[in-house]
Amino acid sequence: xxxxxxxxxxxxxxxxxxxxxxxxxxxxxxxxxxxxxxxxxxxxxxxxxxxxxxxxxxxxxxxxxxxxxxxxxxxxxxxxxxxxxxxxxxxxxxxxxxxxxxxxxxxxxxxxxxxxxxxxxxxxxxxxxxxxxxxxxxxxxxxxxxxxxxxxxxxxxxxxxxxxxxxxxxxxxxxxxxxxxxxxxxxxxxxxxxxxxxxxxxxxxxxxxxxxxxxxxxxxxxxxxxxxxxxxxxxxxxxxxxxxxxxxxxxxxxxxxxxxxxxxxxxxxxxxxxxxxxxxxxxxxxxxxxxxxxxxxxxxxxxxxxxxxxxxxxxxxxxxxxxxxxxxxxxxxxxxxxxxxxxxxxxxxxxxxxxxxxxxxxxxxxxxxxxxxxxxxxxxxxxxxxxxxxxxxxxxxxxxxxxxxxxxxxxxxxxxxxxxxxxxxxx
Amino acid sequence: xxxxxxxxxxxxxxxxxxxxxxxxxxxxxxxxxxxxxxxxxxxxxxxxxxxxxxxxxxxxxxxxxxxxxxxxxxxxxxxxxxxxxxxxxxxxxxxxxxxxxxxxxxxxxxxxxxxxxxxxxxxxxxxxxxxxxxxxxxxxxxxxxxxxxxxxxxxxxxxxxxxxxxxxxxxxxxxxxxxxxxxxxxxxxxxxxx
Numbered sequence: 001x002x003x004x005x006x007x008x009x010x011x012x013x014x015x016x017x018x019x020x021x022x023x024x025x026x027x028x029x030x031x032x033x034x035x036x037x038x039x040x041x042x043x044x045x046x047x048x049x050x051x052x053x054x055x056x057x058x059x060x061x062x063x064x065x066x067x068x069x070x071x072x073x074x075x076x077x078x079x080x081x082x083x084x085x086x087x088x089x090x091x092x093x094x095x096x097x098x099x100x101x102x103x104x105x106x107x108x109x110x111x112x113x114x115x116x117x118x119x120x121x122x123x124x125x126x127x128x129x130x131x132x133x134x135x136x137x138x139x140x141x142x143x144x145x146x147x148x149x150x151x152x153x154x155x156x157x158x159x160x161x162x163x164x165x166x167x168x169x170x171x172x173x174x175x176x177x178x179x180x181x182x183x184x185x186x187x188x189x190x191x192x193x194x195x196x197x198x199x200x201x202x203x204x205x206x207x208x209x210x211x212x213x214x215x216x217x218x219x220x221x222x223x224x225x226x227x228x229x230x231x232x233x234x235x236x237x238x239x240x241x242x243x244x245x246x247x248x249x250x251x252x253x254x255x256x257x258x259x260x261x262x263x264x265x266x267x268x269x270x271x272x273x274x275x276x277x278x279x280x281x282x283x284x285x286x287x288x289x290x291x292x293x294x295x296x297x298x299x300x301x302x303x304x305x306x307x308x309x310x311x312x313x314x315x316x317x318x319x320x321x322x323x324x325x326x327x328x329x330x331x332x333x334x335x336x337x338x339x340x341x342x343x344x345x346x347x348x349x350x351x352x353x354x355x356x357x358x359x360x361x362x363x364x365x366x367x368x369x370x371x372x373x374x375x376x377x378x379x380x381x382x383x384x385x386x387x388x389x390x391x392x393x394x395x396x397x398x399x400x401x402x403x404x405x406x407x408x409x410x411x412x413x414x415x416x417x418x419x420x421x422x423x424x425x426x427x
Numbered sequence: 428x429x430x431x432x433x434x435x436x437x438x439x440x441x442x443x444x445x446x447x448x449x450x451x452x453x454x455x456x457x458x459x460x461x462x463x464x465x466x467x468x469x470x471x472x473x474x475x476x477x478x479x480x481x482x483x484x485x486x487x488x489x490x491x492x493x494x495x496x497x498x499x500x501x502x503x504x505x506x507x508x509x510x511x512x513x514x515x516x517x518x519x520x521x522x523x524x525x526x527x528x529x530x531x532x533x534x535x536x537x538x539x540x541x542x543x544x545x546x547x548x549x550x551x552x553x554x555x556x557x558x559x560x561x562x563x564x565x566x567x568x569x570x571x572x573x574x575x576x577x578x579x580x581x582x583x584x585x586x587x588x589x590x591x592x593x594x595x596x597x598x599x600x601x602x603x604x605x606x607x608x609x610x611x612x613x614x615x616x617x618x619x620x621x
Contacts, residue, residue: 064480068560068607079448087441094433114444119479121448125455126596128556131476141447144440148433176502 008032041101048105049153056082056112063120072124079120086110094148107151111142132169135161136180143187152204155191156211158184163215170222177295178222185216196251201259209252210261213243217265225293230286233273234337235300240269241330242307248327250319270329271358271381277333278351278388283344286337304334325361329354355385363414370422372415379411455595462590463532465509465517467552469571469585469599481564482556483571485585485599490539491547492522499541499548506592507550508533516584522548535592554587554596563610567599570610574601 011028014020020028059082067075089106092098115138122129139161146155162184170178192212195205220239224232246252247263257264276282307330314320320327332354336347359381366375386407390400468488476482492507499505508520508531520531527533536550559567574583586598599606 060478064476064478064561066480066482066558066560068563068611076452079452080445083444083448087444091434091437091441094430094437097430110444115478117444117448118451121451123479123558125451126482126554126557127451127455128553131478134478137447141440141444144436148437148440 041099045101045104048101049108052105052108053112056109056116060112060116060119063116063123066123075120075124079117079124082113083110083117086113090145090149100150103149104151104153107145107149107154108157110145111154111157114138114141130168132165132178135165135168139165139184143184146188146191152195155188156207158188159208159211159215162188163218166219166222170219175222175226178219181219181222200251201255206255206259206261209259210265213261213265217269223295223299225296227290228292228296230282231292231296231300233277233282234333235296235303236273237270237333238300238303238307238330240266240273241327242266242303242310244270244326245307245310245314248319248324249314267326270326271355271384274329274333274351274355274358275384275388278348278355278385280344280348280392283340283347286340287342287344289341304330325354325358329358352385352389355381359385367414367418370418370425372418375414375418376411379407379414382410383407454593458590458593458595459588459597462588462595463511464515464597465511465532465587465589466515466584467517467587469583480558481561482558483564483567483599485552485555485557485596487552487555487585489517489519490552491542491545491549492519493546494522494548495546496522496524496548497541497543497546499538501538501540503538505536505538505548505550506533507536507552509589517587522550532589533592534589534594552594554585554594557585557596557599557606559607563607563614566610566613567606570601570613571599571606 008029011020011025015022015025063078070078086106086109090103090110093102093106118134118137118141121127122134139158142154143158145151146158162181165184166178166181169176170181192208195202195208199205217236217239220235221232224235243262244266247260247266252260252262311320311327332350336350340347359378362378362381363375364378366372366378386403389395389403467485469485489507489509503524505522505524506526507522508527508529509517510520510531512518520529521527534552536552539549539551541548571583582603583599583601585596586600588595588597601609604612
């Protein structure tokens, strides 16, 4: 029971004591009834989807026992039974215009039934087909369900399994470029755009705001050619720069931080990848210059153009109000990357300065906004940098020791000053 | 979109969802129906697949083929032509990059690696998985290893149907008994002991 029902119960008493008029009471009642209609049994949907997922996975596992006692024909019947049941329920939900709960749950069940079906057929005929091709067939057979049922749960499964596919196909021994991932992502795009347009503040939309950058972050590495690690860092810095710019688009920027996966991924990602390149070994490897696959270079180029395009567009639309170093890191890094091919020291110094500046800027933003989270995030950036330098043997112990003391004192001081200011403000 | 249109598209999707496994079954049944059956000498081990359960991986004696072509690369496609010997075992005739005009059956395989010292190309045969009941997979591996170590030659082999380059692995036999039954007998024996 929540506040609404509590308030509804109090209405007669309020009326009786003439705190509110009959009109107001009616208005309040009408308001909460429509509110309740607008979000129909969301909990049911969640449980329905969870139930369907568990039952579906359970069926797959039971069938994966590879029952020897069943003849081929019985196994064949089993391959189709869950599939047909799933299809009938989905067909019924569509035809009868059933609620979202029905559509989500039946869609999820059908998704797993399709997997169970092709898995069992592979078992009956000993089809080796590696896991990745199995996953791809499965995902593609279920993609239309996303749109036919307008099912967010199936869309999430689509994205999760597409990432799983990349993991199986694009990484590890004998890996190849998982081009199909781009197709799978493109297929999902119209659905995501619809969500952004019509369900801006819905929790489902924020799940996608996190899952999409997460999936892309995991998958991008599979597109980087084998052994092109130095380019890999450049590519990831560009990707995170792009995420940051997307997160800064007013549509996302105006929402709560916990809904803005792009911004968080962009910020944390930029810091982490650039932090790795503050070490000398990265630039040494780059200067030693091994050959790079053309595919990787093209990928870096395309991604850079895309990131630049988003940044330029943000300028044209006057979305960029003040200078924010985070948004330009990928450009600075790209320039450093070319300098790094001939010189080691300059990029090492500049990446260190870059991280330090990013930390300081974040601290300043945190202090200006009186936001302890941002302030300490900035301090953490500086701390991470100092810890990385701890491992550099060619800096004297005294200097390293002093650095630690200064940063540690900084933590106390800044937080203390902020607290004090906050207190004096509230008094 | 009207409901009726969504239903129509869904029926199409449902048909495709039914068609794909049905077509897989049909293709495989066609091979078993009309294909030629071969015996392949094997060596298995047991991993597992998250969705399809336990299986044993088979390594075949004819995985490595002598060849004059020195330019084989990993993941290349290779046509392996085979012939039956007097006992029904498959023996390699030749391996080539393109389909050849030969009377022999062929299998479309994938190159794993080229051994330049031995001048041999190592192939991945498209029937290297045999799904087993989970309680039997490990014992099957052990039984298989034992059977191979004993004195009898050629007592473990895979039974494979082949037609137009595609294959269906139908059974693995140890001493002429299906590996499933063989393992079951072994497990029964073990159960009786104490």
